[in-house]
Amino acid sequence: xxxxxxxxxxxxxxxxxxxxxxxxxxxxxxxxxxxxxxxxxxxxxxxxxxxxxxxxxxxxxxxxxxxxxxxxxxxxxxxxxxxxxxxxxxxxxxxxxxxxxxxxxxxxxxxxxxxxxxxxxxxxxxxxxxxxxxxxxxxxxxxxxxxxxxxxxxxxxxxxxxxxxxxxxxxxxxxxxxxxxxxxxxxxxxxxxxxxxxxxxxxxxxxxxxxxxxxxxxxxxxxxxxxxxxxxxxxxxxxxxxxxxxxxxxxxxxxxxxxxxxxxxxxxxxxxxxxxxxxxxxxxxxxxxxxxxxxxxxxxxxxxxxxxxxxxxxxxxxxxxxxxxxxxxxxxxxxxxxxxxxxxxxxxxxxxxxxxxxxxxxxxxxxxxxxxxxxxxxxxxxxxxxxxxxxxxxxxxxxxxxxxxxxxxxxxxxxxxxxxxxxxxxxxxxxxxxxxx
Amino acid sequence: xxxxxxxxxxxxxxxxxxxxxxxxxxxxxxxxxxxxxxxxxxxxxxxxxxxxxxxxxxxxxxxxxxxxxxxxxxxxxxxxxxxxxxxxxxxxxxxxxxxxxxxxxxxxxxxxxxxxxxxxxxxxxxxxxxxxxxxxxxxxxxxxxxxxxxxxxxxxxxxxxxxxxxxxxxxxxxxxxxxxxxxxxxxxxxxxxxxxxxxxxxxxxxxxxxxxxxxxxxxxxxxxxxxxxxxxxxxxxxxxxxxxxxxxxxxxxxxxxxxxxxxxxxxxxxxxxxxxxxxxxxxxxxxxxxxxxxxxxxxxxxxxxxxxxxxxxxxxxxxxxxxxxxxxxxxxxxxxxxxxxxxxxxxxxxxxxxxxxxxxxxxxxxxxxxxxxxxxxxxxxxxxxxxxxxxxxxxxxxxxxxxxxxxxxxxxxxxxxxxxxxxxxxxxxxxxxxxxx
Numbered sequence: 113x114x115x116x117x118x119x120x121x122x123x124x125x126x127x128x129x130x131x132x133x134x135x136x137x138x139x140x141x142x143x144x145x146x147x148x149x150x151x152x153x154x155x156x157x158x159x160x161x162x163x164x165x166x167x168x169x170x171x172x173x174x175x176x177x178x179x180x181x182x183x184x185x186x187x188x189x190x191x192x193x194x195x196x197x198x199x200x201x202x203x204x205x206x207x208x209x210x211x212x213x214x215x216x217x218x219x220x221x222x223x224x225x226x227x228x229x230x231x232x233x234x235x236x237x238x239x240x241x242x243x244x245x246x247x248x249x250x251x252x253x254x255x256x257x258x259x260x261x262x263x264x265x266x267x268x269x270x271x272x273x274x275x276x277x278x279x280x281x282x283x284x285x286x287x288x289x290x291x292x293x294x295x296x297x298x299x300x301x302x303x304x305x306x307x308x309x310x311x312x313x314x315x316x317x318x319x320x321x322x323x324x325x326x327x328x329x330x331x332x333x334x335x336x337x338x339x340x341x342x343x344x345x346x347x348x349x350x351x352x353x354x355x356x357x358x359x360x361x362x363x364x365x366x367x368x369x370x371x372x373x374x375x376x377x378x379x380x381x382x383x384x385x386x387x388x389x390x391x392x393x394x395x396x397x398x399x400x401x402x403x404x405x406x407x408x409x410x411x412x413x414x415x416x417x418x419x420x421x422x423x424x425x426x427x428x429x430x431x432x433x434x435x436x437x438x439x440x441x442x443x444x445x446x447x448x449x450x451x452x453x454x455x456x457x458x459x460x461x462x463x464x465x466x467x468x469x470x471x472x473x474x475x476x477x478x479x480x481x482x483x484x485x486x487x488x489x490x491x492x493x494x495x496x497x498x499x500x501x502x503x504x505x506x507x508x509x510x511x512x513x514x515x516x517x518x519x520x521x522x523x524x525x526x527x528x529x530x531x532x533x534x535x536x537x538x539x540x541x542x543x544x545x546x547x548x549x
Numbered sequence: 550x551x552x553x554x555x556x557x558x559x560x561x562x563x564x565x566x567x568x569x570x571x572x573x574x575x576x577x578x579x580x581x582x583x584x585x586x587x588x589x590x591x592x593x594x595x596x597x598x599x600x601x602x603x604x605x606x607x608x609x610x611x612x613x614x615x616x617x618x619x620x621x622x623x624x625x626x627x628x629x630x631x632x633x634x635x636x637x638x639x640x641x642x643x644x645x646x647x648x649x650x651x652x653x654x655x656x657x658x659x660x661x662x663x664x665x666x667x668x669x670x671x672x673x674x675x676x677x678x679x680x681x682x683x684x685x686x687x688x689x690x691x692x693x694x695x696x697x698x699x700x701x702x703x704x705x706x707x708x709x710x711x712x713x714x715x716x717x718x719x720x721x722x723x724x725x726x727x728x729x730x731x732x733x734x735x736x737x738x739x740x741x742x743x744x745x746x747x748x749x750x751x752x753x754x755x756x757x758x759x760x761x762x763x764x765x766x767x768x769x770x771x772x773x774x775x776x777x778x779x780x781x782x783x784x785x786x787x788x789x790x791x792x793x794x795x796x797x798x799x800x801x802x803x804x805x806x807x808x809x810x811x812x813x814x815x816x817x818x819x820x821x822x823x824x825x826x827x828x829x830x831x832x833x834x835x836x837x838x839x840x841x842x843x844x845x846x847x848x849x850x851x852x853x854x855x856x857x858x859x860x861x862x863x864x865x866x867x868x869x870x871x872x873x874x875x876x877x878x879x880x881x882x883x884x885x886x887x888x889x890x891x892x893x894x895x896x897x898x899x900x901x902x903x904x905x906x907x908x909x910x911x912x913x914x915x916x917x918x919x920x921x922x923x924x925x926x927x928x929x930x931x932x933x934x935x936x937x938x939x940x941x942x943x944x945x946x947x948x949x950x951x952x953x954x955x956x957x958x959x960x961x962x963x964x965x966x967x968x969x970x971x972x973x974x975x976x977x978x979x980x981x982x983x984x985x986x
Contacts, residue, residue: 122601124597127599129595130594135595152921153922157566157569158567160560160566161598161662163561164561215925227622252905259913368909368910423558455592472692475809476696476811486693
């Protein structure tokens with residue numbers, strides 16, 4: 113082997129390694145998101161990374177098809193790596209509908225793969241966090257989804273957000289009254305680009321599609337949010353021909369928001385359409401107040417037929433997805449992330465006096481008391497040992513000498529204040545470490 | 550779409566969905582393992598699921614090559630899905646050796662893929678939990694790895710285990726003194742089969758390889774554990790030509806075990822060899838006392854050259870891997886697993902009186918106090934709502950009537966004892982729920 117040529121160690125284009133600091137950050141965010149999902153009654157499931165291509169791609173457009181990692185496996189099956197968590201969830205729900213209970217609420221935090229052109233903030237492997245409630249068409253499910261989006265983002269320290277929501281049903285009713293129902297897909301697609309291309313261009317494209325400048329300016333009037341949720345709601349209700357189940361739904365949701373004291377986070381924004389024809393009720397997107405330019409970090413909506421490709425049963429639902437890796441990029445840009453280099457509370461330094469047995473005994477006792485601790489493996493120079501604990505952000509150091517071995521003691525050093533206490537028992541040291549942490 | 554043929558929703562052969570109860574169980578075990586890894590100073594990293602095939606397969610044998618999911622990606626790269634976490638870690642360490650610090654301790658809990666013939670307990674997608682310390686050849690690293698194996702398994706409720714360990718260096722020294730050094734790979738491979746094929750067959754095969762029945766019975770004498778760690782150590786030390794660094798290493802490790810009071814878990818078992826030529830120092834396997842038949846659930850060893858394929862630098866290390874899915878299968882067989890159906894503390898029932906706004910307000914307040922709670926989404930029959938909370942194992946139910954809305958109260962029901970308390974404030978309810986949980 114000595115003579116073999118070395119292989120250059122490198123990851124594939126568009127893929128990434130996560131160094132400890134990055135992975136500690138991501139794992140910490142996932143733990144907080146998970147805890148929040150659970151506190152709202154969501155449960156985890158898991159599905160395979162590989163699925164039959166037919167299952168993943170039947171409903172997809174050409175763009176997705178080009179991006180998917182697809183191949184023939186050793187058993188000559190046409191398989192693909194999942195490109196989102198929604199399609200596998202639809203397949204899962206249809207496959208297990210007899211074993212599941214409804215309403216069913218699941219979260220799924222996992223990697224997905226898309227062979228996109230790599231660019232800043234775009235990777236071919238990334239983590240999505242999805243949560244959906246299926247088997248219910250209730251206002252409470254809509255509301256709890258919207259409330260959970262806010263709670264989940266707050267839980268990871270993202271408090272300055274606005275969640276823009278709209279109702280596809282009200283929009284459709286408006287287009288019907290305008291005589292444009294048959295062009296609604298085109299219109300929704302154009303409106304969806306408002307933030308990107310601006311009102312003028314939208315007007316132009318709408319006029320092309322509707323063939324009527326008056327209609328186009330009516331649509332523009334419709335999609336403009338007014339100064340408050342209630343005002344906007346009154347406005348679109350009037351334009352859509354008066355009260356309906358759909359506007360009542362928005363009113364119910366808003367009443368729940370107000371009762372829970374969280375209404376300020378939400379903007380009724382009739383320009384939010386979400387391109388996919390899949391959505392039928394509320395739709396929403398979330399923007400960071402201080403960095404709207406990265407786009408929505410958490411989006412979703414209500415649909416009335418989750419798994420229509422796989423079962424005749426119509427399963428309605430409502431859900432949302434957090435693009436975690438994009439969100440982390442945004443938070444990092446805003447300086448809102450801080451990651452430690454390890455989970456250690458203390459490091460037992462190795463001074464080379466051959467006291468490893470006592471050092472390991474001390475480490476065992478400390479761990480039993482709840483202290484995360486390691487023995488520095490090698491008796492290298494103390495300066496190197498100190499430098500490493502500093503790099504890892506370890507708060508306490510423990511020094512052990514021959515007298516300590518005799519007396520069952522240790523010296524504890526606060527690595528921040530440099531304060532040092534000799535002759536402590538393991539119990540005393542643990543209590544100081546756990547208090548200060 | 551109504552007229553399209555439905556696609557049968559099914560997973561690929563050898564792959565699995567995890568239903569909530571199974572995933573809650575697995576997630577709970579992973580959380581406990583993670584906490585234990587962290588308490589020993591290990592940090593997480595992440596690597597891509599896909600790698601260049603050249604990187605994954607260069608050193609593999611034909612068996613691995615047949616099993617790997619390998620394909621040409623859209624950019625005509627020869628890529629493959631990882632089949633373990635060791636090879637990617639070797640690539641990672643070589644690629645980032647300038648940014649990393651050493652000794653470096655990482656854990657990695659993630660899925661790997663092997664296109665094995667599916668059979669009971671064998672899947673093509675499964676989770677491995679690896680932890681390694683690299684950049685140190687110290688007895689403390691060996692010991693902390695062995696101690697962590699025990700602590701991690703204990704943390705997930707697996708206490709009745711024996712960790713069998715051996716030292717490859719001592720074994721090699723013995724074979725050298727026996728004049729069989731040149732046949733050591735064959736001999737190790739045969740000895741490794743002892744548990745599977747029995748002493749008689751091993752003797753036969755050894756005699757074939759060594760061409761000498763006396764040598765073969767000498768090897769059999771060597772690999773037989775005696776009644777205690779120390780006795781066995783004395784025995785193999787004598788047979789291997791007296792004290793060496795390697796036997797001293799075993800003595801050091803054993804002294805640390807005794808000082809930490811955990812020595813009873815470890816058996817010095819000279820028949821443990823671990824097939825891979827990669828290992829150079831201690832090697833170990835872990836067996837469940839009550840189910841040895843499922844084989845080792847946590848194995849590993851010390852190696853002196855982690856990343857020799859990718860860098861000239863010799864990086865020594867020691868590590869271990871838990872086959873989590875196999876372990877779960879074993880625990881399930883032993884009746885040692887218990888999984889709940891949800892994380893909810895309480896369910897707010899929906900009695901159809903139109904009090905959803907107050908119900909959601911109550912849910913918000915309860916969550917702020919730390920209670921995991923949901924509002925039952927639809928006002929279906931109470932019997933159905935009760936049945937579902939029972940299925941999910943929710944401990945408390947909350948009933949809300951019109952008077953409660955007026956008075957800011959609720960009725961709390963302990964779903965186990967059926968005990969019910971009316972007119973409680975949200976605070977009172979939360980304190981009962983959190984105390985009882």
